[in-house]
Amino acid sequence: MKRTGEKIIEVALxxxxxxxxxxxxxxxxxxxxxxxxxxxxxxxWDFLTDTQWTPLFTQKHYGILPLLSxxxxxxxxxxxxxxxxxxxxxxxxxxxxxxxxxxxxxxxxEILAAVPTVVxxxxxxxxxxxxxxxxxxxxxxxxxLSAGIVMGIMIIPMISSLSEDALYALPxxxxxxxxxxxxxxxxxAFKVAVPAASSGIIxxxxxxxxxxxxxxxxxxIAAGQQPNxxxxxxxxxxxxxxxxxxxSLGDVQHGSIEYKTIFAAGITLFVLTFxxxxxxxxxxxxxQEKYE
Amino acid sequence: xxHIETKNVNAYYGENHVxxxxxxxxxxxxxxxxxxxxxxxxxxxxxxxxxxNDYIEGFRKEGDIFIEGEDIYDKKVRVEELxxxxxxxxxxxxxxxxxxxxxxxxxLKIQGVKNKKILxxxxxKSLMKSALWAEVKDQLHKSALSLxxxxxxxxxxxxxxxxxxxxxxxxEPASALDPISTAKIEELIxxxxxxxxxxxxxxxxxxxxxxxxxxxxxxxxxxIEYGKTKDLFxxxxxxxxxxxxxxxxx
Numbered sequence: 001m002k003r004t005g006e007k008i009i010e011v012a013l014x015x016x017x018x019x020x021x022x023x024x025x026x027x028x029x030x031x032x033x034x035x036x037x038x039x040x041x042x043x044x045w046d047f048l049t050d051t052q053w054t055p056l057f058t059q060k061h062y063g064i065l066p067l068l069s070x071x072x073x074x075x076x077x078x079x080x081x082x083x084x085x086x087x088x089x090x091x092x093x094x095x096x097x098x099x100x101x102x103x104x105x106x107x108x109x110e111i112l113a114a115v116p117t118v119v120x121x122x123x124x125x126x127x128x129x130x131x132x133x134x135x136x137x138x139x140x141x142x143x144x145l146s147a148g149i150v151m152g153i154m155i156i157p158m159i160s161s162l163s164e165d166a167l168y169a170l171p172x173x174x175x176x177x178x179x180x181x182x183x184x185x186x187x188x189a190f191k192v193a194v195p196a197a198s199s200g201i202i203x204x205x206x207x208x209x210x211x212x213x214x215x216x217x218x219x220x221i222a223a224g225q226q227p228n229x230x231x232x233x234x235x236x237x238x239x240x241x242x243x244x245x246x247x248s249l250g251d252v253q254h255g256s257i258e259y260k261t262i263f264a265a266g267i268t269l270f271v272l273t274f275x276x277x278x279x280x281x282x283x284x285x286x287x288q289e290k291y292e
Numbered sequence: 293x294x295h296i297e298t299k300n301v302n303a304y305y306g307e308n309h310v311x312x313x314x315x316x317x318x319x320x321x322x323x324x325x326x327x328x329x330x331x332x333x334x335x336x337x338x339x340x341x342x343x344x345n346d347y348i349e350g351f352r353k354e355g356d357i358f359i360e361g362e363d364i365y366d367k368k369v370r371v372e373e374l375x376x377x378x379x380x381x382x383x384x385x386x387x388x389x390x391x392x393x394x395x396x397x398x399x400l401k402i403q404g405v406k407n408k409k410i411l412x413x414x415x416x417k418s419l420m421k422s423a424l425w426a427e428v429k430d431q432l433h434k435s436a437l438s439l440x441x442x443x444x445x446x447x448x449x450x451x452x453x454x455x456x457x458x459x460x461x462x463x464e465p466a467s468a469l470d471p472i473s474t475a476k477i478e479e480l481i482x483x484x485x486x487x488x489x490x491x492x493x494x495x496x497x498x499x500x501x502x503x504x505x506x507x508x509x510x511x512x513x514x515x516i517e518y519g520k521t522k523d524l525f526x527x528x529x530x531x532x533x534x535x536x537x538x539x540x541x542x
Binding site: 098099171173174176177178179180181182183184187191192195196 | 349373375384398401455
């Protein structure tokens with residue numbers, strides 16, 4: 001009796017594992033097969049080099065560059081916002097803050113990551129953009145800057161929390177060695193602790209970048225919907241994710257070339273985040289061996 | 293000449309009274325050993341001498357400590373400057389995950405020394421003094437973590453010497469090392485005595501007998517006996533000291 005019970009549990013557990021794997025395989029299969037038929041119509045060369053993305057217009061262009069530039073521009077703004085703040089928080093919590101404060105403030109920070117992204121989107125559109133417009137007069141009501149900043153706020157806890165874990169895991173003896181030679185807390189934090197925890201910090205940044213690249217609602221709401229090959233954060237841009245939303249919500253005919261563009265865009269996005277995740281995995285593995 | 297003098301030092305971790313009324317003096321260019329069973333307060337007392345306990349939550353100290361005539365807990369004293377004068381070597385070798393050169397140069401760099409020539413000279417001099425130069429002179433830019441435990445500990449000593457302290461505190465510096473590395477560290481301590489005042493905490497009584505001029509025996513936060521090492525080990529005045537050094541408890 002007990003043996004059958006064990007068996008059922010084992011089968012149930014392995015099935016749930018299998019379902020996850022099958023789902024991933026299915027997603028990749030759909031992405032690859034649909035984009036394969038897309039690339040039979042549009043050459044990969046055109047896709048990667050054309051500087052216009054207008055699949056929904058009569059004059060059709062299928063250059064992914066404007067979407068990529070939009071994605072990278074917003075991501076860069078987000079990282080520029082989140083990195084200094086996130087690292088400062090991590091250093092403060094692990095090197096300066098009393099233990100009790102650290103314990104209560106860390107979960108509080110992580111709440112930032114729990115806010116629904118659609119709320120962030122409207123926050124960007126209705127609060128941050130008007131605020132920024134008060135000192136950047138030629139800022140459009142849809143722009144990369146405000147979406148990027150708000151996205152940065154969203155990913156602060158990813159950077160601060162993971163970096164803080166990396167810093168906190170360092171042996172206490174390392175800091176004592178530095179103090180013992182007459183270093184200040186600041187010197188100890190930035191010349192010893194941060195470099196020693198750099199692999200963990202870099203991993204946190206890469207994961208945050210991957211998160212930012214994949215983020216959809218904020219950019220769909222606040223960044224505008226214009227494929228725009230620009231590096232000017234004041235302009236409206238369209239990210240890969242925002243494009244997919246736009247087409248998915250519209251009345252594009254199933255199976256048409258316009259429909260297939262979202263899979264081509266999707267696979268580009270997938271490759272980006274896949275590569276980033278692998279880099280972070282590789283860094284983690286390579287440098288983790290160094291410490292006992 | 294009195295190099296270190298403590299007057300009625302009491303210390304607490306929260307409610308715990310860990311050091312009780314410790315008064316003693318140490319002369320310049322001597323080696324003083326602190327011995328006693330685990331938890332007797334010897335490490336805490338050592339760490340009072342360069343204010344290493346400052347960052348520990350709930351730590352409190354009463355009484356005065358003078359080093360070279362200066363009250364080191366005075367408000368005017370910058371703790372960073374104090375620690376440049378009173379260096380410290382720890383129980384486990386704790387080199388930074390940087391190169392050998394960077395480890396030794398660290399103390400000077402944080403003081404703002406940028407001149408490459410000065411740094412190179414200081415690194416060489418310090419590694420010579422810690423008897424490590426011959427072994428590492430061709431691999432200064434390799435990671436310090438690639439060295440053996442004994443070499444790492446001598447690197448940590450070199451790193452401490454580079455800031456030119458007058459006093460070196462050693463907290464069981466050889467307890468994590470093999471006998472040969474331990475012998476090298478002990479030899480080094482005897483050499484360094486010429487130029488530095490050394491205070492060493494040790495669990496190893498033979499080590500205390502071998503390297504130190506004076507020995508202090510701590511028990512339950514109290515200083516039970518303090519005197520010349522030779523006298524303390526051959527004619528202890530207190531029964532507790534005798535029991536401890538003969539291995540009857542501890």
